[in-house]
Amino acid sequence: MPSDAALKRNAKNKERQKRALEPPAKLKASVQDAPTVSILFPTALTPRQRALLHEVAEGNSVAHASAGEGAERRIRLGEAAASTAVEVPDGALSDDAVPHTAAGAAPSPSQRGARNLGAGEEGGPSRALAVPPAARAPTLEAFVARTLPLIEMEREAEVVQALESSAAARPEAAAASGRTLLNLRVRDAEGGLLGRTLLTLVSNKGGGSIVAPLPAHRLSTHDLVALRPAKGGGADAPLASGVVYRVREDSLTVALEEAPDEAIDQPLRLDKLANEVTYRRLRETLTALGRAATAGGPAAPLLDVLFGAAAPRFQEAPVPWTPRIPRLDHSQRAAVSRALAAKDIALVHGPPGTGKTTTVVEIILQEVARGSKVLATAASNIAVDNLVERLVAADPKLKLVRTGHAARLLPSVLAASLEAQVLASDSSALARDCRREMKAATVRLLKLGRKDYAERRALRSELRTLAKEERSRQQKAIAEVLGRAAVVCATLTGTLSYELRDVAFDVAVVDEAAQALEAATWGALLKAPRAVLAGDHLQLPPTVISDAAARQGLAETLFERLQALHGGVASEMLAVQYRMHGDVMAWASHELYDDRLTAADAVAAHTLADLPDVDPRLAGELGVLALIDTAGCGMEEAAEEGSESRANPGEARAALAHVRRLLAAGVRPADIGVITPYNAQVALLREMRGEALAAVEISSVDGFQGREKEAIVISMVRCNAEGTIGFLSDRRRMNVAVTRARRHCALVCDSETVGRDAFLGRLLAHFEAHGEYSSAAELVGD
Ligand SMILES: Nc1ncnc2c1ncn2[C@@H]1O[C@H](COP(=O)(O)OP(=O)(O)OP(=O)(O)O)[C@@H](O)[C@H]1O
Numbered sequence: 001m002p003s004d005a006a007l008k009r010n011a012k013n014k015e016r017q018k019r020a021l022e023p024p025a026k027l028k029a030s031v032q033d034a035p036t037v038s039i040l041f042p043t044a045l046t047p048r049q050r051a052l053l054h055e056v057a058e059g060n061s062v063a064h065a066s067a068g069e070g071a072e073r074r075i076r077l078g079e080a081a082a083s084t085a086v087e088v089p090d091g092a093l094s095d096d097a098v099p100h101t102a103a104g105a106a107p108s109p110s111q112r113g114a115r116n117l118g119a120g121e122e123g124g125p126s127r128a129l130a131v132p133p134a135a136r137a138p139t140l141e142a143f144v145a146r147t148l149p150l151i152e153m154e155r156e157a158e159v160v161q162a163l164e165s166s167a168a169a170r171p172e173a174a175a176a177s178g179r180t181l182l183n184l185r186v187r188d189a190e191g192g193l194l195g196r197t198l199l200t201l202v203s204n205k206g207g208g209s210i211v212a213p214l215p216a217h218r219l220s221t222h223d224l225v226a227l228r229p230a231k232g233g234g235a236d237a238p239l240a241s242g243v244v245y246r247v248r249e250d251s252l253t254v255a256l257e258e259a260p261d262e263a264i265d266q267p268l269r270l271d272k273l274a275n276e277v278t279y280r281r282l283r284e285t286l287t288a289l290g291r292a293a294t295a296g297g298p299a300a301p302l303l304d305v306l307f308g309a310a311a312p313r314f315q316e317a318p319v320p321w322t323p324r325i326p327r328l329d330h331s332q333r334a335a336v337s338r339a340l341a342a343k344d345i346a347l348v349h350g351p352p353g354t355g356k357t358t359t360v361v362e363i364i365l366q367e368v369a370r371g372s373k374v375l376a377t378a379a380s381n382i383a384v385d386n387l388v389e390r391l392v393a394a395d396p397k398l399k400l401v402r403t404g405h406a407a408r409l410l411p412s413v414l415a416a417s418l419e420a421q422v423l424a425s426d427s428s429a430l431a432r433d434c435r436r437e438m439k440a441a442t443v444r445l446l447k448l449g450r451k452d453y454a455e456r457r458a459l460r461s462e463l464r465t466l467a468k469e470e471r472s473r474q475q476k477a478i479a480e481v482l483g484r485a486a487v488v489c490a491t492l493t494g495t496l497s498y499e500l501r502d503v504a505f506d507v508a509v510v511d512e513a514a515q516a517l518e519a520a521t522w523g524a525l526l527k528a529p530r531a532v533l534a535g536d537h538l539q540l541p542p543t544v545i546s547d548a549a550a551r552q553g554l555a556e557t558l559f560e561r562l563q564a565l566h567g568g569v570a571s572e573m574l575a576v577q578y579r580m581h582g583d584v585m586a587w588a589s590h591e592l593y594d595d596r597l598t599a600a601d602a603v604a605a606h607t608l609a610d611l612p613d614v615d616p617r618l619a620g621e622l623g624v625l626a627l628i629d630t631a632g633c634g635m636e637e638a639a640e641e642g643s644e645s646r647a648n649p650g651e652a653r654a655a656l657a658h659v660r661r662l663l664a665a666g667v668r669p670a671d672i673g674v675i676t677p678y679n680a681q682v683a684l685l686r687e688m689r690g691e692a693l694a695a696v697e698i699s700s701v702d703g704f705q706g707r708e709k710e711a712i713v714i715s716m717v718r719c720n721a722e723g724t725i726g727f728l729s730d731r732r733r734m735n736v737a738v739t740r741a742r743r744h745c746a747l748v749c750d751s752e753t754v755g756r757d758a759f760l761g762r763l764l765a766h767f768e769a770h771g772e773y774s775s776a777a778e779l780v781g782d
Pocket residue numbers: 327328329332350351352353354355356357358359578579706707
């Protein structure tokens with residue numbers, strides 16, 4: 001007899017299926033209350049105009065969709081099935097014919113651009129705050145219906161950003177957007193990387209042997225980029241396109257399929273391109289998720305649980321396992337046990353420095369030991385490579401394959417790559433034979449005279465057969481390598497690649513799940529009946545360019561949603577951290593982790609004085625926590641014209657003065673990090689630091705997530721009479737900032753401005769109570 005719960009679930013499923021076949025409620029109502037209107041806008045609209053229309057429609061709950069590719073793309077407002085369809089003729093709209101919202105004028109294109117390009121107030125994409133709890137358990141259908149247009153809004157926002165940058169009349173305006181780097185020269189061109197060329201570009205400023213730091217920019221690894229002559233514009237045909245491979249403060253390396261000859265000897269510019277593939281894959285994932293609701297598939301057992309219709313289930317008897325990684329602590333063991341016992345979903349909540357990846361690696365090894373085929377993923381290539389390195393180190397014999405474009409992989413994982421393993425396989429050798437034969441046949445074909453009809457026809461037919469044979473042998477090679485693998489490692493978007501389309505797994509493991517869009521996470525989850533997600537929703541969520549899409553919930557992650565929905569039963573929090581001195585940890589533990597974190601013995605009392613070459617007396621004077629107060633020092637914040645990001649030159653001087661004190665105490669420059677929430681302050685600090693501080697890393701807080709340094713100096717920037725603190729109030733950003741430090745953390749800020757916020761006030765109070773207080777005036781000698 002089915003249980004009551006099962007009967008209820010069945011009834012719910014039936015109701016859901018019935019609803020899926022019915023027209024949406026909005027449409028039903030509109031059909032009943034006819035007439036309804038839909039407006040089809042002309043193809044001549046710019047992406048910016050389309051993005052604005054999407055935003056306004058979304059804000060007013062009007063249905064909206066774009067269809068068609070490239071110049072054929074057009075937007076429709078209103079339901080497709082409206083009783084009256086109005087078509088706006090080409091040329092009827094000019095650039096400033098922007099619709100108005102009910103509440104007033106829509107933002108002007110320049111305001112909109114500034115918000116998008118300017119990151120809220122910050123100068124980078126926005127990180128939305130959590131959506132209201134009411135939105136936490138959508139039905140699968142509601143989630144898909146809500147998210148598809150948000151993905152479209154995000155895509156349009158990125159296209160607008162790319163176009164505004166590359167079409168900017170003045171190159172300086174393009175550079176200010178952060179998407180373009182001007183005046184570069186090639187310092188190095190090296191081969192390798194499975195046939196690609198790596199081009200290392202540096203600033204051409206000064207032109208001589210001294211390499212100036214690159215200006216502040218927003219290019220990061222894996223971005224698609226176009227290389228163009230610097231003297232041309234961003235709309236010119238590129239000399240080459242490639243993928244950003246490595247980013248350093250003074251150089252940027254791009255992986256190209258082939259290096260263009262002309263590029264070597266002239267000043268160059270690099271423009272970031274919008275990545276259409278990612279958006280297409282996200283849309284495909286959502287469509288596949290929608291289909292899985294009725295058609296089933298490997299993930300069918302997960303769907304009810306992940307959309308709140310059923311509770312997570314666990315095996316009652318503990319699953320026996322023998323640790324493969326030595327020294328797992330009690331909370332890490334508990335997390336592994338819970339993951340192995342999960343029948344559908346388990347969450348590993350890993351606060352900073354708690355060994356989340358260590359735990360994930362142990363879970364994967366245990367799954368392999370019991371015969372599972374594992375899909376191991378994360379949002380970023382770097383996180384996946386990190387997993388690969390750790391897995392291979394823990395078990396060199398592990399049958400592991402890393403998929404993805406070789407240009408995006410770390411050199412250390414190339415041997416594990418699908419491409420390398422396919423190249424080494426027998427089927428691939430046979431494919432190579434086919435290619436050789438094709439080449440010979442082509443040469444013969446070219447030598448034939450015009451009249452050798454019969455022979456030409458025969459050779460063409462041979463070439464077709466060989467090409468078919470080559471393709472099928474390549475596919476066989478790929479299928480063989482993937483079929484043999486016990487663990488396949490891929491990025492979340494990589495799981496949607498052609499090669500993995502028909503591969504099913506026993507379990508999907510997602511590391512850094514709190515930094516992945518929910519739609520992206522489903523790419524992995526749809527391939528297995530069980531899933532383990534690891535992350536920390538109390539650190540920064542994924543970056544979303546479109547403010548409107550972020551506000552509508554695009555930045556909310558599945559991890560965060562599941563913590564709210566099933567955290568009590570399905571989540572295990574790692575409670576011992578291996579990074580921070582106890583005083584650094586205490587504030588974050590109290591404010592964000594319910595006082596549940598403890599410091600491992602090895603780090604609880606470690607200080608700078610324990611580092612080699614550090615003077616214990618000077619290090620003692622600096623303390624573990626330091627509050628450097630700019631209050632009353634006249635160190636005001638400033639925003640550059642046309643930019644929303646802020647800088648504070650006085651505070652930058654104080655932060656750099658503190659760095660000099662650390663260096664004087666003997667701390668190595670590479671062990672020091674200066675971080676600040678504002679990109680303009682990053683740029684200013686880099687400009688001001690001088691030669692002696694060149695090896696000190698200066699970065700935004702967002703850019704430093706996942707990293708650590710022995711000593712961290714945080715410049716908080718805000719200093720104004722109104723006490724405005726902007727996005728400093730996001731608890732997750734300050735959590736990330738403070739928890740990067742191992743032995744020393746200095747907070748440079750105006751206590752009068754920052755201290756007015758209750759959350760930040762408690763941060764300052766903690767630093768004052770447990771650390772060294774000084775006035776910035778003492779440091780800069782004012
Ligand atoms: N049980 C343990 N005993 C000793 N050291 C450990 C243990 N678990 C993890 N560590 C160490 O803690 C550090 C952080 O571990 P790991 O890289 O797994 O953490 P992470 O969760 O990926 O990092 P973060 O928490 O910052 O995201 C590493 O140096 C690791 O060796």
